[in-house]
Amino acid sequence: IFYLIYFESSKSSHIRKKQQEVVGFLEANKIDFKELDIAGDEDNRRWMRENVPGEKKPQNGIPLPPQIFNEEQYCGDFDSFFSAKEENIIYSFLGLAPPPGSKVSLVPHWANMIVAYHILRDSFP
Structure with missing residues (x-):
């Protein structure tokens, strides 16, 4: 099962739209x-802080929702x-096999790796 970390009472329309x-x-x-x-549940907030990898946290250390697990x-x-x-x-991002008949399933796995390589290569000087 997937966990979606979110703010139930977010006043930010930007965050609500993403969620x-x-x-x-x-x-x-x-x-x-x-x-x-995470707005009203300290256990959920703590779980998110502990499970978002350090390199994915902003400088203040508190990642904003939505976060996906x-x-x-x-x-x-x-x-x-x-x-993604x-x-x-x-589906690769989510750690799932693509559904039968989807466009993703028609692309060989190595093709996704090539696309990812080009995206990464073009992102850095």
Whole structure:
């Protein structure tokens, strides 16, 4: 099961929009998930802080939602989710096999690696 870390009472429309996009994708693709609200639950907040890798935390040390986990395996934040969706590697990002008949399943695994290589290569001088 996937865990989506979110703010139930976020006043930021930017954060709410990101959360809604992740939820919409998971629901549309019938991917089971559980929402963990960090606004009103200290245990959820602590779990998120402990399980988001250090290199993925901002300078203040507190990552903003949404954060996505496959069980206890960290998948990424919204920006990583969005990039994976745009690059058509979302199922790999989530640690899932693509559904039968999807465009992703028609692309050999090595092709995704080549795309990732070019994206990374072009991102750094």
